[in-house]
Amino acid sequence: MSEAAVAHGHEEHHHGGFVSTYVFSMDHKMIGKQFLLLSLFMMIIGGILALMVRWQLAYPETAVPGMAWVPEPYLYDGIIPPETYNMLFTMHATIMVFFVIIPILVGAFGNFLIPLMIGARDMAFPLLNMLSFWIAAFAGVLMLSSVFVEGGAAAGGWTAYAPLSANPVYTGVGLGQDMWIVAIVVLGISSLMGSINYITTIINLRAPGMTMFRLPLVIWSLFITAILLLLALPELTAAVVMLLFDRRFGTSFFLPEGGGEPILWQHLFWFFGHPEVYILVLPGMGVASEIISVFSRKPIFGYRAMAMAMIAIAFLGWVVWGHHMFQSGMNPTLGMAFMTTTMVIAVPSAIKTFNWLGTLWGGSITFKPPMLYALAFVSMFVIGGLSGIYMAATPVDIFIHDTYFIVGHIHYVVFGGSVFAIFAAISYWFPKMYGKMMNETLSKIHFFGTLIFFNITFFPMHIIGVGGHMRRIYNPTQYEFLLPLQHWNVIMTIGAIGLGLFQIVFAINFFWSMWFGEDAPQNPWNANTLEWEAPTPPPHGNFLEIPTVYRGPYEYSVPGEKEDWLPQAQPVAATAH
Amino acid sequence: MLPWLPENISTYGGDIDYLFKLIFWITAIVFLAVQVTLVWFLIKYRAQPGRKAIYTHGNSLLEIGWTIAPSLILVFLAVLSRSTWDKVKAEIPPVDVTVQVHSKQFNWDIVYPGPDKMFGTEDDLTLENELNVPVHKVVKLELFSNDVIHSFFVPVLRFKQDTMPGRQIDGWFEATKTGVYEIPCAELCGFGHSGMLGHLEVRSAQDYASWVAERWSK
Numbered sequence: 001m002s003e004a005a006v007a008h009g010h011e012e013h014h015h016g017g018f019v020s021t022y023v024f025s026m027d028h029k030m031i032g033k034q035f036l037l038l039s040l041f042m043m044i045i046g047g048i049l050a051l052m053v054r055w056q057l058a059y060p061e062t063a064v065p066g067m068a069w070v071p072e073p074y075l076y077d078g079i080i081p082p083e084t085y086n087m088l089f090t091m092h093a094t095i096m097v098f099f100v101i102i103p104i105l106v107g108a109f110g111n112f113l114i115p116l117m118i119g120a121r122d123m124a125f126p127l128l129n130m131l132s133f134w135i136a137a138f139a140g141v142l143m144l145s146s147v148f149v150e151g152g153a154a155a156g157g158w159t160a161y162a163p164l165s166a167n168p169v170y171t172g173v174g175l176g177q178d179m180w181i182v183a184i185v186v187l188g189i190s191s192l193m194g195s196i197n198y199i200t201t202i203i204n205l206r207a208p209g210m211t212m213f214r215l216p217l218v219i220w221s222l223f224i225t226a227i228l229l230l231l232a233l234p235e236l237t238a239a240v241v242m243l244l245f246d247r248r249f250g251t252s253f254f255l256p257e258g259g260g261e262p263i264l265w266q267h268l269f270w271f272f273g274h275p276e277v278y279i280l281v282l283p284g285m286g287v288a289s290e291i292i293s294v295f296s297r298k299p300i301f302g303y304r305a306m307a308m309a310m311i312a313i314a315f316l317g318w319v320v321w322g323h324h325m326f327q328s329g330m331n332p333t334l335g336m337a338f339m340t341t342t343m344v345i346a347v348p349s350a351i352k353t354f355n356w357l358g359t360l361w362g363g364s365i366t367f368k369p370p371m372l373y374a375l376a377f378v379s380m381f382v383i384g385g386l387s388g389i390y391m392a393a394t395p396v397d398i399f400i401h402d403t404y405f406i407v408g409h410i411h412y413v414v415f416g417g418s419v420f421a422i423f424a425a426i427s428y429w430f431p432k433m434y435g436k437m438m439n440e441t442l443s444k445i446h447f448f449g450t451l452i453f454f455n456i457t458f459f460p461m462h463i464i465g466v467g468g469h470m471r472r473i474y475n476p477t478q479y480e481f482l483l484p485l486q487h488w489n490v491i492m493t494i495g496a497i498g499l500g501l502f503q504i505v506f507a508i509n510f511f512w513s514m515w516f517g518e519d520a521p522q523n524p525w526n527a528n529t530l531e532w533e534a535p536t537p538p539p540h541g542n543f544l545e546i547p548t549v550y551r552g553p554y555e556y557s558v559p560g561e562k563e564d565w566l567p568q569a570q571p572v573a574a575t576a577h
Numbered sequence: 578m579l580p581w582l583p584e585n586i587s588t589y590g591g592d593i594d595y596l597f598k599l600i601f602w603i604t605a606i607v608f609l610a611v612q613v614t615l616v617w618f619l620i621k622y623r624a625q626p627g628r629k630a631i632y633t634h635g636n637s638l639l640e641i642g643w644t645i646a647p648s649l650i651l652v653f654l655a656v657l658s659r660s661t662w663d664k665v666k667a668e669i670p671p672v673d674v675t676v677q678v679h680s681k682q683f684n685w686d687i688v689y690p691g692p693d694k695m696f697g698t699e700d701d702l703t704l705e706n707e708l709n710v711p712v713h714k715v716v717k718l719e720l721f722s723n724d725v726i727h728s729f730f731v732p733v734l735r736f737k738q739d740t741m742p743g744r745q746i747d748g749w750f751e752a753t754k755t756g757v758y759e760i761p762c763a764e765l766c767g768f769g770h771s772g773m774l775g776h777l778e779v780r781s782a783q784d785y786a787s788w789v790a791e792r793w794s795k
Contacts, residue, residue, distance in 0.1 A: 082768040157765050163742060164725040170682070170767055256743025262726060263741060296622070302635035327728065328739050329746040332667040336659060343651040350647040351640070353611065358639065360618040362631030367623075375619070382611050386604040393600060393654055395593045395661040398737050402728060402763040467581040468732035470763050474771035481583060481732060481759050557630035564629060 024134075026126035027540055031133050032112030033433060035103045036426075038137055040510075042099040045144070049092035051500055054457075056080045056088075058493035060475040074152065083172060085474045086155035091147070093158035094180065097280065098187055099140055101418050105283035106191070106229070107136065109425050110198055110222045112433060116531035117219050119207025119549065119569075121541045124200040132193035139187035146179035154180035157472060159273070162254030162265035166246040178247060181240045188233040195233075198226040207530065209549030213307070214568065216529050216553040217300060220307050221286025224314045225279050232275040239268035266328055270321035278317040280414055281381070282310055284421030285352060288374045291424055292356055294527045295371035296363030297564045299554035302355040309348035309355075316345040326397045335394045342392040349385050353378065364557065364564070368525070369443035373424035376451050380416025384409055387462060402472075405465025411458045423450070423506070430510075431524045435537040436517030442509040449502030456495030460488040528567045529553050583732045586754040586779070590735040592661040599657070603650060669749045673714035680720070680727035680740040683769030685760060692793055702792060706775035711785035712755050720746045728764035731777055739764055752779040 025031060055064045063078030074084050111129065115122050123129045147153045151174040156165035160180070168174045202223045206215075215223075243265065245251040252258020254265045293300045300306060322330065322338030356378050365371070387409040391397045400406065423446075430438050464485045469476060476482045476489060523532040530549070534542045547569035555566040578601055585594055622630075677688040677696060687708050691700030696719075710716045720729055722740040730737045731750070738748040760775035780788060 082771060086765070086768060086770075155768075161726055161765070164765065164767060170725050172768070256741075260743075262743065297624075297630040299632065299634050301633070302640055305635065305640050327737050329741050329744060332662065335662055335666065339658060339662075340655050343655045344648075346651055347644060347648050351644055354639070354643040355635070357611070357614055357618065358635065360615070360622060362633070363618075363622045364624045364628060364630040365619060365622050367619075375615070379612060379615060383608065386608055389604055389651070389654070390597065390600050392651075393596055393658045395658050395665060396597050396600065398665065399593060399597070399732070399735050401737060402730070462578060463581050466578050468583050468730075470730070470761055472765040472770065473761075478772040479759055479761055479774065485581070554634075557632045559632055 024130055026122075026130045028111045028115050028123045028126070028129060029433070029538060029542075031129050032108045032110075034133050035107035035111060035136070038133075038140060039100050039103040039108065040507075042095050042103075042140060046092050046095040046100055047500055047503065049088050049095070051496055052080065053085070053088050053092060054493040054496040056085055056474065057476060058490045060477055080474075082474045083152065083155065086157075086171070086472070087147075087153045087173075087176075089472060090154050090157050091143075094143065094154070094184075096414070097158060097276070098184065099143065101280050101414065101422070102191065102229075103136060104422050105287075105418065105425075106222065106225055106279070107133070107194060109218075109283065109287070109429070110194065110226070112429065113531060114198055114201055114219060114222060115205070116432075116534055116538065116542055117216050117529050118202060118205060118210055119530045119543065119547050120201060120205035121543070121546070123197045124205060125197050128193050129197055132190045132197070135193070136187055136190035139183045139190060142179055142186060143183035146176040146183065149175040149179065152176050159269060160240075160243065160265075161269075162243065162246070162262045163256070166243055166254045166262075166265070168247060178244060181244045181247075184240050185237050188237045191229050191233055195226040195230040198222060199230065202226075207546050207549055210530075210568075211549075213304065214549055214552045216286075217289035217303070217306055217310075218283070218286035221282045221284075221289075221310055224310050225282045228275045228279050228282075228314055228317070232272045232279070235268065236272035236276075239265070239272065242268070263325075263328055263330060266325050267321070270324045271318075273324065274321040275314075275317045277413070278313055280418050282313065284377060284381075284418045285310065287421045287425045287428075288356065288377045289359075290527075290529070291370045291374035291428055292359050292378075293554045293556065294525050295368060295374075296360050296365050297556045298359055298363045299552070299556060300355070301358030301361070302351075303552065303554065305351060306355055309351045312348040313345065316341060316348070320345055323392060323397075326394050327401045339392055339394045343389075346385065346389060346392070349381075353382055353385075368427075369438070369440060369447060370424050370428035370525075372444070372447045373420050373427060376447070377417055377420040377424060380412055380420060380454070384412030384414075384416055387412060399468070400465055402470055403465040404461040404469045404471060407471055408458055408461030408465060411461070415454060415458065420450075423447070426510070428525070429531075430513070431520030432531055432534075432536055432538070434514050434517070435520050436513050436515075437520045437524065438513045438517060439509050442505055446502055446505040446509065449505065450499065453495050453499035453502060457492050457499050458495075460492050464488050526563070526565045528555060528565055530568055533567065533569050584754075585733065585735065586752050586756070586758070587734040587736065588751040588753060589661065589665050590733075592664065593735045596654075596658060596661060600654065603654075666748075669717055669747060670715050670751075672717040672749070674710060675717045675719065676708065676710070677719045677721065678708075678729055678740065679723055680729065680762070680766075681723035682725065682767050683762075683773040685729070685762075685773075685775040686723075687775070689792075692789075700793060706760075708760065708775060708777045709785070709788055710752060710777070710779055712752050712779050712781055715749060715751045718748045718750075720748060725766050726764050727762050727766045727773070729760065730763035731758060731760050733758045734777070737763055752777075755779045755781050755784070 068078040153176040155171045155173045164170050242253040252260035254260045320342045323342045467485045522536045549568045557564045679686040687704045689702045690696050720740045722742040728739045734750045758777045762773040
């Protein structure tokens with residue numbers, strides 16, 4: 001049976017040729033890698049946009065270095081005009097949220113890991129999977145193309161509040177905002193396909209013995225995230241289609257002159273938008289749990305509590321959306337309601353943090369790069385979470401809403417959290433994905449540089465936010481009360497440049513190691529989960545023989561065992577009595 | 578963080594700042610406790626030859642403990658916040674002066690009702706970006722928008738209220754100190770969002786009376 005499976009795999013491989021192996025592959029591992037590469041490319045673009053924003057904030061109305069070639073009206077001899085500035089932060093956020101974080105955590109790692117870690121040969125629907133990548137790629141092309149149409153790209157913020165976004169006359173952006181809407185709809189279709197695949201696969205294709213409570217927590221996180229996407233994306237799609245109709249087809253969902261209600265947009269957007277941010281962070285929490293357990297050589301502390309906490313976050317995530325709207329003019333009573341639910345949702349995240357600490361307690365900790373990134377995830381996410389408490393308190397939010405305090409919070413949870421989790425996941429599973437080891441020294445240099453410059457770039461945002469520095473403003477020096485804070489903008493920009501430069505180290509490490517890295521052993525981390533049972537890198541069909549699961553994923557340092565790890569698929573030793 | 582808060586010249590600003598400081602101390606303590614514990618564990622439990630990790634799957638008592646403790650703190654914060662929120666957003670005290678703010682791309686049109694205290698009459702006066710109020714008096718703002726969503730933000734008053742086209746939204750404040758203060762717009766409203774700036778001029782009783790007399794002398 002096993003030989004036939006391998007032979008079949010080889011045959012498939014040779015039959016395909018370049019196009020069906022690398023372009024229209026239906027192998028979840030290849031699709032996962034396609035998502036990864038597309039997203040890393042988008043991350044570069046999103047990062048450059050952010051650097052331009054930071055340049056303008058530190059040195060308003062001066063030429064951005066290296067950008068003198070950009071034609072008018074985008075830039076004027078390298079100087080960013082206000083119209084372009086609004087496009088820069090709009091597209092930065094849109095690209096990072098929709099085309100980087102979700103495609104990497106959910107598209108790349110969801111795809112690569114789910115079948116391998118549950119002991120399946122591939123996803124339930126391989127063709128659907130292949131389509132989901134190419135539809136996402138098409139959405140990316142649409143989104144990037146929107147920059148080049150007349151009027152430029154969307155400029156109403158990634159939150160696209162109506163009426164600003166609902167009538168082209170308010171921003172001067174025409175087709176670009178419409179393309180933004182269409183790209184989001186198309187991307188949503190890709191995500192929905194992925195969700196259907198992941199949920200079906202996890203429910204139906206688990207290997208014998210792999211009960212739900214023997215699933216690795218990263219699979220739990222991806223399962224829950226897939227359900228959130230399934231429920232949230234159609235609602236967003238409806239909202240943006242309504243926006244498109246207001247813009248182009250004469251409706252007035254959000255336009256008051258036609259009887260519409262602008263605040264409806266906010267409700268519709270944030271009803272999606274809040275579950276969305278948990279979509280962004282939950283897989284990161286799953287990744288952190290995997291890695292912390294492996295590199296502490298200890299079971300995860302409170303496995304069931306960890307799974308339940310993720311479910312609680314997912315549930316509660318549906319009833320907190322109004323906290324983005326405390327100052328919107330909605331009924332103040334709603335402010336109280338949403339404050340209460342928002343305070344409550346902090347609890348499961350706190351539980352998870354304590355459980356990660358509990359996992360480290362009494363452990364035997366090694367500081368390989370995946371562990372460094374995972375620890376940074378926990379540390380930075382705690383800061384992001386704590387800053388959220390200020391905003392949850394509605395009276396305090398009166399002051400800090402729409403200031404840089406919020407921007408600081410966002411980046412601590414999404415960069416400090418999700419992006420560090422992405423680096424952790426890449427460095428941890430790279431050996432399995434590419435059959436090579438990443439260079440440990442380069443990884444450590446990247447880690448420390450990123451951690452230090454990340455904090456230099458984003459911590460002062462809390463400070464200037466407390467000083468009242470607003471978001472999305474083009475020139476802080478226009479405000480007298482902000483002048484004493486301006487030096488922080490310069491510090492943050494220098495930090496951002498440093499942060500950007502250190503990512504070059506990662507890029508070099510990633511691509512160089514892929515071809516010239518040291519060959520990876522089958523299980524370089526001595527980890528228990530099923531993906532390490534498969535050859536490195538795994539062939540089509542993943543396993544020579546489908547494994548049987550005998551235990552949970554975190555049986556490390558089991559007393560009486562010779563090794564400090566005990567794979568899920570290792571048969572229970574016959575007791576000699 | 579605290580030294581960067583702008584000065585407070587608002588009667589309810591103190592309540593808001595109190596909550597801010599309380600949360601600051603609670604989060605600072607939790608932050609330190611968590612980060613120090615993290616680093617301590619990393620040092621104490623780093624891999625050492627001969628020592629095996631402790632095999633445990635968790636502790637129910639601890640789970641319950643660290644579920645209840647944060648919940649209590651957070652519920653406490655929510656309860657404390659309630660009265661301030663009601664005071665600022667839900668209730669308006671007896672009003673001394675009413676002014677309308679008509680926000681538009683990219684200015685605050687401030688409309689004063691004039692001596693007849695009624696809007697829409699001949700003695701109404703519109704000033705661009707200039708909000709004149711008497712000190713120690715309750716000022717009610719009726720906020721409108723002519724086009725997109727803006728946000729009337731006065732940092733020193735701890736006042737922020739989004740304006741919405743198609744709707745009247747009311748807010749209030751009582752300034753405790755005279756002076757001139759900036760009123761930025763705090764909601765992205767288009768390419769002129771940055772620099773959309775008004776000025777609040779809080780005047781002493783005498784000064785305010787002279788201003789009124791001068792403005793409506795015709």
